[in-house]
Amino acid sequence: MTAEPRLADEPALLPEPFTRWFAAKGWAPRAHQLELLANARAGRSMLLIAPTGAGKTLAGFLPSLTELAGRPRRRPGERPRGVHTLYISPLKALAVDIERNLGKPVEEIGLPISIETRTGDTPAHKRQRQKLAPPDILLTTPEQLALLIASNGADRFFEDLRYIVLDELHSLVTSKRGHLLALGLARLRSFVPDLTAIGLSATVAEPDELRRWLVPQPPGAAPMAGLITVAGGAKPDIAILDSRARVPWSGHSARYAIPEIYEAIRRHKMTLLFVNTRSQAELLFQELWRANEDALPIALHHGSLEVGQRRRVEQAMADNALSAIVATSTLDLGIDWGDVDLVVHVGAPKGASRLAQRIGRANHRMDEPSKAILIPANRFEVLECRAALDANYLGAQDTPPLLAGTLDVLAQHVLGSACAAPFDADQLYAEIRTAAPYAELTRETFDRVVDFVATGGYALRSYERYARIRRTKEGLWRVTHPRIAQQYRLNVGTIVEMPELNVRYVRQGRGMAGRGGPVLGKIEEYFAETLRPGDNFLFAGKILHFEGIRENECIVSNGSGANIIVPSYAGGKFPLSTYLAEQVRAMLADPERWQNLPEQVAEWLAMQKLRSVLPKKGDMLVETFPKGNRHYMVCYPFEGRLAHQTLGMLLTRRLERANARPLGFVATDYSLAVWALDDMGALFRKKQPSLAELFDEDMLGDDLDAWLNDSWMLKRTFRNCAVIAGLIEKRFPGQEKSGRQVTVSADLIYDVLRSHEPDHILLQATRSDAAAGLLDVSRLGALLSRIRGRIVHKVLDRISPLAVPVMLEIGKEPVNGGANESLLMEAADLVEEAMGPR
Amino acid sequence: MNFSAARAVTAIGGEAVTVAGERALCDPRGTLFFPDLSLLAVSDLHLEKGSSFARRGALIPPYDTAATLARLETVIADYQPRIVVSLGDSFHDGKGAERLHPDFRLRLGELMTGRDWFWIAGNHDPEAPADLPGETVLELAVGAVLFRHEPSKLRVEGEIAGHLHPCARIVQRGRSVRRRCFAGDGTRLIMPAFGAYTGSLNVLDRAYQGLFRRETLMAYMLGAERVFAISGAMLRPG
Structure with a gap:
C-alpha cells in the first residue's frame, strides 16, 4: 500500500488504537476514508464512489468502528443495546465475506465489537437470539431487513441504530430489491430520524440519483447526500x-x-x-x-x-x-x-x-x-x-437510469407494515414518499394499493368479508388473522425464480431407478421439458445423459458422444447499452476509425460500402433483397435485442395488414431481419406502405397493446408481479407434488383478470414493468423518433455483407407468434399420416 | 337437430370420436356433445373457486365464475342440447353454490330452463347445490355411455369421467406445447376441466395408471380453434 500524507486533523478523528493499527500495518488512512469519517460522524449521509481496491469497505465502517470504540461499557443492570450499525449487501456471500474481512481489524485493534450476519441461511435459533441480544454490527440483505421491520417490536430493535452502510449501491438501486430497500430505509428513519446512511458504489452515470436515494425526500424538494469521489487508479x-x-x-x-x-x-x-x-x-x-x-x-x-x-x-x-x-x-x-x-x-x-x-x-x-x-x-x-x-x-458511464418504485413491491411493503403493527394510512403515505423511488407516488395510487392489499382491489367488491387487513374503530389498518402475517413472511422478497429442477446425478445404467446421487445444480424447467431420455447435454462442466424427470428433479448420469445440447437460460442476457450502441453507429459511419479495427473487419465494412451503403450516424439503413423463394428486409437500429424483438413483432403485424405476407423475423443486438412471401422492397417503393409509414411511432399505440396482451412475456411479468404483490404464493421445493390441478396458475388468473378488469392495479404494474424491462419500449420509442425522416432504403439483388450475421441467426432461434398452434398441427398431421385416411 | 349439430361441428373445429359405439364430438372449448342423444357433457366447472381461495387469504380475481359461465353460455347456444350433464366438481366446495352472486344464479337458471340438467356428485361437491334446480345423481347411464365423476379402477365400457383434469404435452422442433385434452382409448373417455381456474394433470401421470390401454390411447388436445388428435406414443410426461 502507498503511504499518503497525513492530514492535520487526523488525530482528532482517528482514536489512538486505530492510528497505532494503521502504523503497525505500515499503512496510512486514505484521504477519502478520513473525509467520510468526518462527515458521517457529524451525522451527514454520504455517498462514496470509488473503484475496487480503494479501501471502500473499511471507509464505510470506520465511522461505526471509531464510535463503538469510544462507547462506554454497558453497566450491570443496564438494558442490552440494540443494533448500532446495519450493513446491507445484495449478495449473501458478500455479507459473509465482509464478516471475515472486518473481523480482522476489529480483532487486531482489540475492539469490543460484535459482528454477525443474518441471511436466509442463518439458523432459526440464532435469529431468535439476535433479536434478544443484537450484535453491534449486523450484516444482512434487503429481504432480511424487510422481515426485521415487519416483525413485532421492530421499533425497539432498531432504537439504537446510528448507521446504515449500503454496499454495491449502484447494483441494488436499479432493481425491485432496491425499491424494497428504499421503503425499508424510510421505515428505519421513522424509528430513528437522525440515522446516517453511507452508500458505497462503483462509478455510475448519474451520482445525484444515488445521493437523493440516500436521504429522505421531503415534498417539493430533492436534497442529496454528500459525495466523495475517488478517481480511478491506474488506467487498465x-x-x-x-x-x-x-x-x-x-x-x-x-x-x-x-x-x-x-x-x-x-x-x-x-x-x-x-x-x-x-x-x-x-x-x-x-x-x-x-x-x-x-x-x-x-x-x-x-x-x-x-x-x-x-x-x-x-x-x-x-x-x-x-x-x-x-x-x-x-x-x-x-x-x-x-x-x-x-x-x-x-x-x-x-x-x-x-x-x-x-x-x-x-x-x-x-x-x-x-x-x-x-x-x-x-x-x-x-x-x-x-x-x-x-x-x-x-471514463464514459452507461449505468441504467433509476426507475420509479413499482407497485407490487409497494403492496408487499404495505402488508409488511400491517404485520409489524396497525398503521395509519396518512402516516404511512407520508413515510413512503420520503423514499426517493416513491417520491412521486400519488395518494390515489397509494390508496388503491392499500385497497389491493385489503381485498384484492377488484371492482366487483365481493371479498370484503375475506379482507386481509381491515380498518379498526380507531382508523388503523390491522391484519385480520395471524395466518396473514405468516404468509407474508414466507413470501417476502422480490426475486421470483423461474421454475427450476434440481439436476441429480445417478450411476450410469441405473436409469430412473437409480438411487439419489449428488445434486449438481439447477436447470430451468422449460429446458428440461424439451429433453428426451437419452439426450446428452452440457452442465456443470460435464456431459450428462438425461434419464428423465422425477418429481422436481432432473435425473442424469454420465454422458458422452456428439450432438450435445447446451441448456439455454432465460436470464442473464444483457442488451447492448444505449451508449455503446451510439458509439458503434458512429464508428460504422466513420471510415477513419476503422484503422483501429482488425483488418478482416475493416475489409468487411469496406465491402459493405461497395455493395450497399454504410449509414450515416443518425440514419437507419433498411435493405431489401430476395433470397431463395422469399423476400427479406434487414434494418440496423443497433438498439439491443429486446427492443428489436418488440419492433419485429410490431412490424410483422403491420406487414400482415399490408398483405406482404410476412413469415417470421429474427433479432440480434444490432439488426433485425423480417422475411415474407411478397417483395417488401417493391411495396415500399409503391408506398404501400412507405417505410416512413411502416416505422411510424403510432405503432406504439394500439398495435403494441393488442400484441402485448397475448404475449407470453406479459404473462411471465404478471406472474412475477403477482408473487411480489402477494396475490399468489411462491412455489417452494417439494410443493410441486401437490400437483398442477390444485394450485391456480398465474396464466389463468391473468386471462380472467384481463378480460374482466383490464385496468386492475396489478395489470397496470405488469404493463409498466414489461414496457421498461422485457420489451424496452422506451428505447424503441426513442429509436422511432430518432429515425423519423432518416430512413435510408437500399434495394439489393442479393444479401449485403452487413446482413450476413443476422441472416445466419435465422433458424437458430424459435420464431415467435402463433407458432404453438402450428406445432400442434404438425404433430396431429404426423399422426394422421401414420394412421392413414380416417 | 342432428343436421344442425353436424353443421356446428365443422364451424367449431371439433373432433369426432366414438365411445362404446356412441358418436360424440370433442369441442375445442372442452365440452363433449352427443348428437344422437342431443346431450352436452361438461366437466369440472369448479365454480366459485376464486372465492374459495379468498376465504383462505389468497385474493385471486373474483371473476372466474363469470368467465366460466360466459363460455358455457356460448357452447350451449351453439349446440342447443336437450340434456346437459355436469360431470361433478361443478362447484369448488360444498358452500360454493351458496356464495354464488345473485346475477350468476340467475344466468345459470336461464341456461337450465327448458332442458334436463344433471349434476353428477363430485368429490368437491358431494351434495346437491343449494337453491338450484336440476337433478343431483351419483352416476348417469344414457344410451351406451355411463357418466360419473371419478373414473373407476375397473375397466368399464363406455365410461365418461372427469376429475383428473387431463392435459397432454408434446415436443416438436425443440419446443414444448402443453394443452388441456380429452383422453380416451375407445372404451373410456376422460374429459378436460372446463372451469376458468382449473389446472391440469398430464395423462401420463401415475394417477391415470390402469385407466387406458396404452396402445390405443389418444389425446385430443385443445387448440384455439380446433382439437388436435395426438396418439399416445407422441406424448411426453411432465
Whole structure:
C-alpha cells in the first residue's frame, strides 16, 4: 500500500488504537476514508464512489468502528443495546465475506465489537437470539431487513441504530430489491430520524440519483447526500484480441480463439474469464479443457451450480490454487478473492460500465494497471468491443437510469407494515414518499394499493368479508388473522425464480431407478421439458445423459458422444447499452476509425460500402433483397435485442395488414431481419406502405397493446408481479407434488383478470414493468423518433455483407407468434399420416 | 337437430370420436356433445373457486365464475342440447353454490330452463347445490355411455369421467406445447376441466395408471380453434 500524507486533523478523528493499527500495518488512512469519517460522524449521509481496491469497505465502517470504540461499557443492570450499525449487501456471500474481512481489524485493534450476519441461511435459533441480544454490527440483505421491520417490536430493535452502510449501491438501486430497500430505509428513519446512511458504489452515470436515494425526500424538494469521489487508479491495460484465426460472422462461442485464450492463461498466474450467459460459460469451459494439455486447474462458476460447488471454487480462488475461472455475473460484484492478474472478457461486454467493473477484478491494488483482453465472438462484437474500449479510456458511464418504485413491491411493503403493527394510512403515505423511488407516488395510487392489499382491489367488491387487513374503530389498518402475517413472511422478497429442477446425478445404467446421487445444480424447467431420455447435454462442466424427470428433479448420469445440447437460460442476457450502441453507429459511419479495427473487419465494412451503403450516424439503413423463394428486409437500429424483438413483432403485424405476407423475423443486438412471401422492397417503393409509414411511432399505440396482451412475456411479468404483490404464493421445493390441478396458475388468473378488469392495479404494474424491462419500449420509442425522416432504403439483388450475421441467426432461434398452434398441427398431421385416411 | 349439430361441428373445429359405439364430438372449448342423444357433457366447472381461495387469504380475481359461465353460455347456444350433464366438481366446495352472486344464479337458471340438467356428485361437491334446480345423481347411464365423476379402477365400457383434469404435452422442433385434452382409448373417455381456474394433470401421470390401454390411447388436445388428435406414443410426461 502507498503511504499518503497525513492530514492535520487526523488525530482528532482517528482514536489512538486505530492510528497505532494503521502504523503497525505500515499503512496510512486514505484521504477519502478520513473525509467520510468526518462527515458521517457529524451525522451527514454520504455517498462514496470509488473503484475496487480503494479501501471502500473499511471507509464505510470506520465511522461505526471509531464510535463503538469510544462507547462506554454497558453497566450491570443496564438494558442490552440494540443494533448500532446495519450493513446491507445484495449478495449473501458478500455479507459473509465482509464478516471475515472486518473481523480482522476489529480483532487486531482489540475492539469490543460484535459482528454477525443474518441471511436466509442463518439458523432459526440464532435469529431468535439476535433479536434478544443484537450484535453491534449486523450484516444482512434487503429481504432480511424487510422481515426485521415487519416483525413485532421492530421499533425497539432498531432504537439504537446510528448507521446504515449500503454496499454495491449502484447494483441494488436499479432493481425491485432496491425499491424494497428504499421503503425499508424510510421505515428505519421513522424509528430513528437522525440515522446516517453511507452508500458505497462503483462509478455510475448519474451520482445525484444515488445521493437523493440516500436521504429522505421531503415534498417539493430533492436534497442529496454528500459525495466523495475517488478517481480511478491506474488506467487498465486493455487489448482486443487480434486473432490469427478468422473472426466468425455470427454466433457467441468464440471457439475460434480458444488456442489464443489458452496461451494467455498459461502465461498468467490467475485468469478470470467473464462470459455473458451461463450457456456460454459451459461451452467455454468445455472447450478450454479440450485444449488443456498441461492439465491446468481451470474451474467453472455460475449461478445455477450447486452452492457447495460454488463455495469450493471461491475458496480455491482465495487460496490462489486455480489458473483460471470461467464465470458469469455471479462474480460481478465486489468480492475480493485471490490474485487475479488477467481478465479475459469473452463476448462483447454490452455496456461500458459493466466492462470497467469486470476489469476492476484484476489486480486489486488500484495503483497498478489491470490487464484485460477482450475476445469478440463475431464481427459486430469487434465493433462493440472497440467502442467499449474507447469508452473505458474516456471514463464514459452507461449505468441504467433509476426507475420509479413499482407497485407490487409497494403492496408487499404495505402488508409488511400491517404485520409489524396497525398503521395509519396518512402516516404511512407520508413515510413512503420520503423514499426517493416513491417520491412521486400519488395518494390515489397509494390508496388503491392499500385497497389491493385489503381485498384484492377488484371492482366487483365481493371479498370484503375475506379482507386481509381491515380498518379498526380507531382508523388503523390491522391484519385480520395471524395466518396473514405468516404468509407474508414466507413470501417476502422480490426475486421470483423461474421454475427450476434440481439436476441429480445417478450411476450410469441405473436409469430412473437409480438411487439419489449428488445434486449438481439447477436447470430451468422449460429446458428440461424439451429433453428426451437419452439426450446428452452440457452442465456443470460435464456431459450428462438425461434419464428423465422425477418429481422436481432432473435425473442424469454420465454422458458422452456428439450432438450435445447446451441448456439455454432465460436470464442473464444483457442488451447492448444505449451508449455503446451510439458509439458503434458512429464508428460504422466513420471510415477513419476503422484503422483501429482488425483488418478482416475493416475489409468487411469496406465491402459493405461497395455493395450497399454504410449509414450515416443518425440514419437507419433498411435493405431489401430476395433470397431463395422469399423476400427479406434487414434494418440496423443497433438498439439491443429486446427492443428489436418488440419492433419485429410490431412490424410483422403491420406487414400482415399490408398483405406482404410476412413469415417470421429474427433479432440480434444490432439488426433485425423480417422475411415474407411478397417483395417488401417493391411495396415500399409503391408506398404501400412507405417505410416512413411502416416505422411510424403510432405503432406504439394500439398495435403494441393488442400484441402485448397475448404475449407470453406479459404473462411471465404478471406472474412475477403477482408473487411480489402477494396475490399468489411462491412455489417452494417439494410443493410441486401437490400437483398442477390444485394450485391456480398465474396464466389463468391473468386471462380472467384481463378480460374482466383490464385496468386492475396489478395489470397496470405488469404493463409498466414489461414496457421498461422485457420489451424496452422506451428505447424503441426513442429509436422511432430518432429515425423519423432518416430512413435510408437500399434495394439489393442479393444479401449485403452487413446482413450476413443476422441472416445466419435465422433458424437458430424459435420464431415467435402463433407458432404453438402450428406445432400442434404438425404433430396431429404426423399422426394422421401414420394412421392413414380416417 | 342432428343436421344442425353436424353443421356446428365443422364451424367449431371439433373432433369426432366414438365411445362404446356412441358418436360424440370433442369441442375445442372442452365440452363433449352427443348428437344422437342431443346431450352436452361438461366437466369440472369448479365454480366459485376464486372465492374459495379468498376465504383462505389468497385474493385471486373474483371473476372466474363469470368467465366460466360466459363460455358455457356460448357452447350451449351453439349446440342447443336437450340434456346437459355436469360431470361433478361443478362447484369448488360444498358452500360454493351458496356464495354464488345473485346475477350468476340467475344466468345459470336461464341456461337450465327448458332442458334436463344433471349434476353428477363430485368429490368437491358431494351434495346437491343449494337453491338450484336440476337433478343431483351419483352416476348417469344414457344410451351406451355411463357418466360419473371419478373414473373407476375397473375397466368399464363406455365410461365418461372427469376429475383428473387431463392435459397432454408434446415436443416438436425443440419446443414444448402443453394443452388441456380429452383422453380416451375407445372404451373410456376422460374429459378436460372446463372451469376458468382449473389446472391440469398430464395423462401420463401415475394417477391415470390402469385407466387406458396404452396402445390405443389418444389425446385430443385443445387448440384455439380446433382439437388436435395426438396418439399416445407422441406424448411426453411432465
